[in-house]
Structure formats: structure tokens, C-alpha cells
Amino acid sequence: MTQPLLLEAGRAQRQYWRDLWQYRELFYFLAWRDILVRYKQTVIGVAWAVIRPLLTTIIFTIFAGKVAGLKSPGLVPHALFIMAAMLPWQFFATSMTEASNSLITNANLISKVYFPRLIVPAGSVITSFVDFLITVALTGLMMAWYRFIPDWHLIVLPLFMVLAFAASFGVGLWLCALNVEYRDFRYVVPFLVQFGMYVSPVIFGSSDIRHKLGETAFRFYALNPMVGIIDGFRWSLLRGQTELSLWDLVASLVVVLALISSGLWYFRRMERTFADVI
Amino acid sequence: MSDAIIIVENLGKKFRIRHQANGHRYTALRDVLAQKIKAPFGFLTNGKKNGESHPSTSEDFWALKDVSFEIKRGEVVGIIGRNGAGKSTLLKILSRITEPTAGRAKLYGRVASLLEVGTGFHPELTGRENIFLNGAILGMTNLEIRKKFDEIVAFAEVEKFLDTPVKRYSSGMYVRLAFAVAAHLEPEILIVDEVLAVGDAEFQRKCLGKMKDVSKQMGRTVLFVSHNLAAMGALCQKGIVLESGKVVHSADIDQCLSFYQSRRQTFRPQMGRSSGIAKYVDAYVVGSQNRSAATINSGEKLEIVFEIESKHPMDHVLPGVNVANTLGQRIATFWGGFTASRLRLNEGSNRFVLCIKGLDLSPGEYSLTATLGLDGETLDIVDDFLEVNVTAPASWSPARYPLPDHGPLFPEFQWTQI
Numbered sequence: 206m207t208q209p210l211l212l213e214a215g216r217a218q219r220q221y222w223r224d225l226w227q228y229r230e231l232f233y234f235l236a237w238r239d240i241l242v243r244y245k246q247t248v249i250g251v252a253w254a255v256i257r258p259l260l261t262t263i264i265f266t267i268f269a270g271k272v273a274g275l276k277s278p279g280l281v282p283h284a285l286f287i288m289a290a291m292l293p294w295q296f297f298a299t300s301m302t303e304a305s306n307s308l309i310t311n312a313n314l315i316s317k318v319y320f321p322r323l324i325v326p327a328g329s330v331i332t333s334f335v336d337f338l339i340t341v342a343l344t345g346l347m348m349a350w351y352r353f354i355p356d357w358h359l360i361v362l363p364l365f366m367v368l369a370f371a372a373s374f375g376v377g378l379w380l381c382a383l384n385v386e387y388r389d390f391r392y393v394v395p396f397l398v399q400f401g402m403y404v405s406p407v408i409f410g411s412s413d414i415r416h417k418l419g420e421t422a423f424r425f426y427a428l429n430p431m432v433g434i435i436d437g438f439r440w441s442l443l444r445g446q447t448e449l450s451l452w453d454l455v456a457s458l459v460v461v462l463a464l465i466s467s468g469l470w471y472f473r474r475m476e477r478t479f480a481d482v483i
Numbered sequence: 484m485s486d487a488i489i490i491v492e493n494l495g496k497k498f499r500i501r502h503q504a505n506g507h508r509y510t511a512l513r514d515v516l517a518q519k520i521k522a523p524f525g526f527l528t529n530g531k532k533n534g535e536s537h538p539s540t541s542e543d544f545w546a547l548k549d550v551s552f553e554i555k556r557g558e559v560v561g562i563i564g565r566n567g568a569g570k571s572t573l574l575k576i577l578s579r580i581t582e583p584t585a586g587r588a589k590l591y592g593r594v595a596s597l598l599e600v601g602t603g604f605h606p607e608l609t610g611r612e613n614i615f616l617n618g619a620i621l622g623m624t625n626l627e628i629r630k631k632f633d634e635i636v637a638f639a640e641v642e643k644f645l646d647t648p649v650k651r652y653s654s655g656m657y658v659r660l661a662f663a664v665a666a667h668l669e670p671e672i673l674i675v676d677e678v679l680a681v682g683d684a685e686f687q688r689k690c691l692g693k694m695k696d697v698s699k700q701m702g703r704t705v706l707f708v709s710h711n712l713a714a715m716g717a718l719c720q721k722g723i724v725l726e727s728g729k730v731v732h733s734a735d736i737d738q739c740l741s742f743y744q745s746r747r748q749t750f751r752p753q754m755g756r757s758s759g760i761a762k763y764v765d766a767y768v769v770g771s772q773n774r775s776a777a778t779i780n781s782g783e784k785l786e787i788v789f790e791i792e793s794k795h796p797m798d799h800v801l802p803g804v805n806v807a808n809t810l811g812q813r814i815a816t817f818w819g820g821f822t823a824s825r826l827r828l829n830e831g832s833n834r835f836v837l838c839i840k841g842l843d844l845s846p847g848e849y850s851l852t853a854t855l856g857l858d859g860e861t862l863d864i865v866d867d868f869l870e871v872n873v874t875a876p877a878s879w880s881p882a883r884y885p886l887p888d889h890g891p892l893f894p895e896f897q898w899t900q901i
Contacts (some may be wrong), residue, residue, distance in 0.1 A: 209490075210594075212576060213587040234619040238612075240603060245607050317598045317622055319579040387515065480581045481498065 221473075225272060234362050235311075236329040243366060247372045254339040262288045269408045274338055281443050282351045288344055288444045290407040290435045296465045297376075298398045300333035305394045309384050314483045322476050323469075326381045330373050342444070356443045364376025365437035369459060372430045375464030382468075382475045385483055405431040410439075414450040424452060430464070433457025488591045488704050489554040489577065495585030496572050496728075544574040547728045550586070555722075556671075560704040561696045561719035561736055563743045565775060567867070569728040570708045574676050575600060577706070592671030595622055600678045601661035606650035610641055610660060612647050612666065616665045624735055631667045638693070639663035652761070655757045659686060665694045673697065673705045687711070691718055716740055726751070728829070741851040742796060747775045750868065754889040757863040761793035761800070761828055763853055776870040781846060781893055783876075785839040787869070789853065790832060797828040800862070804837055806871075807848065814891045815844075818854075843894040845885040 210220075210434040301433040307329040308315060308322070315322065329380040348354060385388040406414070411432050424431060440449035492795035547569045552561050562570045575581045577588060603620040604613050615634055618628040634640055639660040644652065654658070662678065675694070691714055699701050699716075707717055713723070715736065722739030724732040724746070732742045751767040751774075757763075768777040769786040779785055782808060789802065803818035817837060819826060849871045855863040875884040885893055 206574075209589040209591045211587060211589055212583060214585060214646055228622070228627055231619045231622075234616055236609065241612070242605055242607050299669065303489050311598075314620060316580065317602045320622070326508075327621065345641050364580070417711065477582045 212240050215478075216374055216463050225323060228320045230318055232324045232328055232331075233325060234332040239332045243332070245259065252399045254336040255343055258288070258291050259343060261295075265291075265408050267483070277337060280442055281446050282353060285344075285347060285351055285353055285443065286410070286439070286447075287408065287434060288347055289439045290405075292337070292340055292344055292442075293365070293434050293438045294402060294405060294407050294431065296333055296337040296369055297373050297434075298402065299336060300330045300373035301376050301380065302377065302394055302398060302418050303329040303333055304373065305384050306379035307377075308381045308479065309391075315483050316480050323472065326377045326472075327374065330377060334370070348442075353443075356444050358441045360439065360441070362441040365441065366432075366458060368437065369434050371465055372401065372434060372457075372461045375461055375468045378468030378472045379464070382472045384480060385479055386475060401431065403431075405429060410447060411436050411453070417450075424456070427453050427456040428460055430457045431461040486739060488556045489552075489706075490589040490591075491550055491552050491577075491586070493586070493889075494547055494550040494573070494576065495545060495588035496560060496569075496576060496581070496585050498546055498732060523598050530830040532783045545728050547576070547583075550725075550728070550730050552723055553729060554704060554706070554731055555589065556592075556704055557698070557702045558696075558721045559707065559725060560721045561653070561706045561739070562706065562723050562725060563715065563739055563860055564725035565747075566870070567727075569724040570725055571598070571676055572726070572728075574706065574708060576673050577617040578674055589606075590672065594672045594674060595660075595665075595668040595670035596674040596676070597621075597665040597668075597678055598674070598676045600658050600665075600720040604649055604657070604661060607647045607648055609648055610645045610652070614664055617661065621665060621668055622670075623668065627669070627805070635663045635667050637890055638689075647901055653743075654699045655683060655686065659689075662686070662690055666690070666697070670703070672704045672706065677710065684731050687714070694718060712740055712743075715864045719823075748772050749863075758861065760795065761788060761791055761797065761860055762863040763794050763865050763868075765790035766853060768869070774869070776872065778872045778874060779881075780876040782841045782895060784845055785842045785871075787835075787837045787851075789837065790837045791828060791835065791855065791863075793830060795828075796830050797857055800826050800828050801856045802826065802835055802837070803856070805854065806844075807850050807852065807854040807860070808891060809850075814849065841895075842871075842873065843892060844873045845889060845891050845893045846873050848872050 241292075261286055265287045269287070302328040307325045311325050314320075315325075364402065380390065381396060384394075411423070414426050418426075427450075434457055436447065436453050437447045439447040488688075547864065550569075551716065556760065561566065572581070574596065576583050577590070577595060578598065580596075581599075582614050601617070603617050608616065614632065615625070619701045623631075636645065638657070639655055639662075641652075641660055644656065649660075653846050662713055665678075673694075678690070685827070693759070694705060694707070695718060698705050705718075707719055708713065719736045722732075722734065722736040723730055724739050726746065731746070732739055734742075750763070750767070765774075766787060766789045767774050768779075769788060771777055777785075791802075801819040801824075803816060803820070805813060806815040806817070808814050809827070817839065849870040849872060853863075853868055854861065854866045
């Protein structure tokens with residue numbers, strides 16, 4: 206006689222991870238569905254992934270660079286300096302926003318079908334990844350325009366991509382679970398995103414913080430995981446002409462791991478009540 | 484014992500109903516923070532404070548209580564009960580969508596649930612894409628779906644429309660397609676919740692036929708909930724009757740169906756909370772035998788007869804009937820105290836009648852609760868003893884009667900020029 210599936214209050218589902226593997230195809234399908242739907246609906250859908258980062262970069266280059274006088278280090282064209290930060294930031298911001306709403310938008314699935322709910326925010330991060338790839342292509346084009354070709358530093362780019370993915374997922378987990386329980390959380394998210402953009406070194410460089418505010422201030426600053434990630438992206442794309450310190454990297458790594466593990470804990474804890482509350 | 488496929492022991496599910504003074508349905512972070520700021524050490528006191536401006540009470544509602552039963556491999560079991568009896572909650576627990584609060588359930592086979600037709604269907608995607616999506620959502624692998632694809636399309640009869648977006652389908656095509664995918668699942672346990680309610684007679688016949696095949700030919704265990712009692716009688720062998728979250732009967736299906744029918748004609752005193760001195764033992768609408776539901780046109784007279792048994796004689800008892808809408812909000816209170824009715828209870832059996840000259844409520848479903856009090860003390864409360872379905876009279880124009888957000892009142896009125 207096979208082991209029965211036991212349904213009981215508070216029972217830690219030991220086979221949750223096995224279930225996740227069994228439902229892995231659903232993961233692809235949900236992401237596929239979201240991507241397909243986005244691009245079926247409008248022409249702008251595809252173009253938006255290009256227009257948004259492009260326009261933002263242009264505006265920042267003109268206003269932050271030429272008007273406000275912020276400079277990029279070395280011989281890096283200012284537009285590229287900003288774009289290299291835009292790339293991970295845009296990914297992080299959109300996946301954070303999408304993930305935070307993911308459970309609510311899939312409320313009908315959650316209340317009617319069983320599957321490991323972790324699939325939902327994970328799938329939404331994948332959809333943002335597709336946008337990210339489009340923006341990568343855009344960056345490539347910009348580099349061709351400026352005749353600025355990246356060199357061997359590019360090797361570490363995948364590492365930072367994974368880190369960006371992990372950061373988005375960690376924050377996304379927290380936000381989507383919180384959003385189910387406290388419905389007004391979705392008003393907090395856009396503010397967090399905006400706040401994050403100004404605090405993170407998108408328009409300026411993290412080295413500016415170090416030089417203007419000192420080393421200790423910089424260490425605190427680097428606790429923002431996006432600092433390490435953005436610095437990493439810049440370093441690898443811009444031929445190492447920007448600064449990247451070990452502290453940067455380690456701080457980001459540690460914070461991201463903390464975010465993911467705490468996010469998973471909170472999500473799994475609240476998951477039991479999703480169907481009841483949603 | 485060895486061929487039991489579902490064993491349920493003392494299963495219970497409790498919901499906490501928060502009666503929020505400010506009327507919000509969802510918890511808002513700002514409210515939680517505001518409460519924490521106002522009373523950061525609130526957990527130290529036991530909550531009773533002077534000047535609490537927004538008391539929000541919470542009540543525990545047991546949707547299921549002490550439910551136990553066993554289902555053997557290959558049985559087709561029908562779960563019968565009124566709306567709100569706990570059927571959907573039971574199915575949701577067995578489908579792993581929600582967790583039980585008490586007790587446990589053991590499942591010895593893979594479960595697939597069809598709790599809603601077309602779960603996950605996206606209107607922008609084509610029929611073909613939705614088959615894959617829906618199949619994946621219900622737990623099929625890509626391979627399985629591709630193998631069964633042609634069968635599914637044939638069952639749904641939508642060959643010609645496979646590549647058009649589902650938003651262009653007629654409602655009939657939509658439910659056929661949705662059911663077709665679910666019908667080709669291959670679980671050991673199939674749970675179906677009221678999906679026959681959608682679709683025309685043709686569709687229902689097809690669904691029933693398919694479910695019969697699934698159970699007879701493939702030996703699948705099926706748990707079936709429907710309001711179509713004839714369908715249940717035809718399809719199921721065993722039945723379980725739920726009432727207010729408890730199992731009240733469990734036997735073969737014909738017995739259960741007749742039990743259920745007879746229950747609908749009895750007043751249900753176990754739902755009451757009586758002090759013991761006096762209690763309601765019967766209540767019915769004049770002219771009807773059905774003691775669980777009544778249908779009445781808006782504005783018509785409603786008369787309800789109550790029978791009360793009392794241990795002692797009592798003067799000036801105050802009966803009352805509270806009317807609530809489907810959201811649980813109080814709409815009207817027909818309390819004897821408001822009309823200074825001087826009613827007397829004799830020892831033994833008593834009959835009162837409540838006469839409402841015109842029930843000026845908007846069309847919709849309402850639930851009645853009976854109360855009985857004396858000098859401020861509650862003698863008996865019977866929650867939801869009657870469901871009243873208020874319909875629009877034929878004379879009203881069909882497009883123009885009030886909807887739920889127009890409010891519950893609908894007294895007679897007229898517009899004229901002066």
C-alpha cells in the first residue's frame with residue numbers, strides 16, 4: 206500500500222519540493238501565457254520593452270549628465286554608463302512590481318486549483334526576464350553606436366545576472382505574500398520602486414558615494430543589494446573602468462541570500478491561508 | 484479497509500469572520516499599523532478598553548465540523564446539501580487548496596479537481612493554446628496533453644475554431660472546451676463541483692455520460708457535487724448529506740436523496756442556540772411546505788408562522804426576525820419590541836405569526852434569523868432558518884430592476900410631473 210497523502214492542519218508539506226518538480230511544466234506555461242498575452246494585445250507591448258529604458262536613459266543622460274553635470278568615470282560615454290545601470294535596475298523594478306501583483310492577478314487559479322504557489326511569483330520574474338533580454342539587445346546596439354566594445358570583463362556578467370534574478374525573486378516573494386494579506390500594499394510598491402531608483406546608483410556611480418561621503422557611509426550604502434549588482438553590471442560591460450569592490454559583491458550576496466531565505470520562509474508560512482484570504 | 488481510497492477523520496474548517504466597523508472587506512496595512520500605534524501593548528490587556536472607537540468583533544465560523552467518512556476505490560459518491568452546508572469547503576480541502584483546521588484526510592491516490600469550468604482560460608489566447616494552458620493548470624504534462632489533444636477537440640466539437648481567441652467563442656463552446664480538457668484527466672480520484680450548472684441540456688448529458696464512462700470503465704473514484712439531484716441519482720452509488728458543516732446522513736444515494744428532501748421540509752432546531760427555557764421548534768411560510776427556502780415577489784405580503792415550545796408561561800416575550808443579505812449585512816429587523824406587540828407564551832406549544840404587509844426588498848437572496856427574547860435576555864436564536872429569494876414581479880421591466888449595488892430597499896414609488 207502506497208503512502209497516503211495526509212492533509213492535516215499545520216502539516217509541513219515535505220513533498221512540496223517534489224510537487225514543485227512535478228509541476229515544473231506549469232511554471233513554463235504560466236510564463237508563456239503572460240508573455241504571449243502581453244504581445245498579443247498590442248503592438249506597444251513589444252516596443253515598450255525598448256522604449257522605456259531608451260527614453261529614460263536619454264533623459265538621464267541629458268539632464269543628469271549635461272545639465273546637472275554628473276560625470277561618468279574614465280572614457281565611458283555617459284549614456285552607456287547610465288544604460289549599464291538601467292539594465293539591471295529595470296529588470297529588478299519590473300519583476301518586483303509584477304511579482305508583487307502576481308498572486309492577486311492569479312486569484313482565480315489560487316482559489317480553484319492546487320499547485321505549489323511558489324510557481325506564481327517565480328513565473329512572473331521570468332516574464333520580466335524576457336524584457337531584460339530585449340533591453341540587452343538594445344544595449345548592444347548602443348554600444349555599437351558608440352563603438353564601445355566590452356572586453357574580457359564580460360565574463361562575470363552572467364554571475365551578476367543570476368544575482369539580479371535572485372534579488373528580484375527574494376523581494377518579489379516578500380511583496381506578493383504581503384500583498385495578499387494586506388491589500389493596500391500595492392500602493393507601497395510603486396513608491397518603493399521610485400525610492401529605490403534614486404537611492405541606487407543609477408544616475409550616479411557608487412564611487413561618488415565613496416568619495417563624497419566616506420568609506421563607512423559607502424559600506425552602509427552597499428547593503429542595498431542593487432548597489433553591488435549595478436556595480437557588477439557596469440564593471441563587466443564597461444571594460445572594468447568603473448569601480449567594483451569586494452565589499453560591494455559580498456554585501457549584495459549576503460543580503461540577497463537573506464532576502465531569498467526569509468522570503469521563502471514568509472511565503473511558505475502564509476501560503477496555507479492564501480486561498481482563504483484571496 | 485485495504486481498498487479505501489479516501490479516509491476522512493474528524494475534519495474541521497474554521498473561518499474567522501471579522502465584523503469590521505468600517506466595512507472594509509480586506510485587511511489594510513494602514514489599519515493594522517494604526518491599531519498597533521493606538522495600542523502597542525494591546526496584547527497585554529484582554530482587549531476591553533474604554534473609549535474604543537471602532538470595536539471590531541470577530542466570530543469563529545465552522546464551515547465543517549467533525550466530518551468523517553470513507554470512500555472506497557471506484558465508488559462514485561455524491562455530496563448533497565444546501566448552499567452553505569460546507570460542500571465546496573470539503574472539496575477544497577480534499578483538493579489541497581485550503582488546509583483543514585482540525586482533523587485529517589488521507590488520500591491514497593492522485594487527485595484532480597474540477598471546481599470551476601475554464602479555470603485559467605485566458606480570453607486572448609486561442610482554443611488550442613488554452614487547451615494546453617488549462618491542461619497544465621489541471622496537472623497534465625505537455626506530453627499527456629499532446630496525446631489527448633485530438634480526443635479533447637473531438638469531445639468539445641470545436642475543430643473549426645481551434646485557432647480563434649476564446650473570447651470569440653459562444654458560451655456553449657467555452658464550457659464544452661473547458662469540460663473537455665478536464666474530462667480527459669487521468670487521476671485516480673476525480674472531484675467535480677457543480678460544473679453541470681453551466682451549459683445546456685445537451686452539454687449536461689454529455690458530461691454525465693463521460694463521467695459515467697470514467698467511473699465504470701476506468702474504475703475511477705469520483706466525488707460529485709451538484710444541485711441537479713436527478714443527475715446525482717443517476718450517476719452516484721453512495722451519498723453523503725452535509726448540513727451546516729456536519730455529516731447528517733451517509734448511505735446509498737437514493738436513501739440520501741430522500742433524506743435530503745425530507746430535511747428540506749423540516750425546520751432545523753439544531754442550528755439554534757437556545758437557553759433551554761423556550762425555543763423555536765418550527766417555522767414556515769404560510770402556504771408552503773418547504774422549510775428551507777421561499778420565493779416571493781418584491782412588495783408582496785410575507786407571512787411566517789412560528790411554533791415555540793416553552794417550559795413556563797411568560798408574558799411580553801419579544802420575538803424577532805432579522806433579514807440579512809448574501810454578504811451577511813443586516814437589512815431589516817422585524818422585532819416585536821418595535822411594534823409593542825404584547826405576546827404571551829404559555830407552557831407547552833405556542834404559535835405566532837409574523838405578517839409583513841409588503842416585503843419591499845430588491846430582488847436577491849436573503850437569509851432570515853429568528854430571535855426570541857424576554858426582558859433583555861435571549862431565549863433562543865436560530866440562524867439562517869429560511870432562505871428567501873425575492874424576485875422581480877412580472878410587471879417590472881426585465882432590464883430595469885435594481886441590482887445589488889442599488890441598495891436593498893425597494894418600496895413603491897412613482898415619478899410625476901407637477
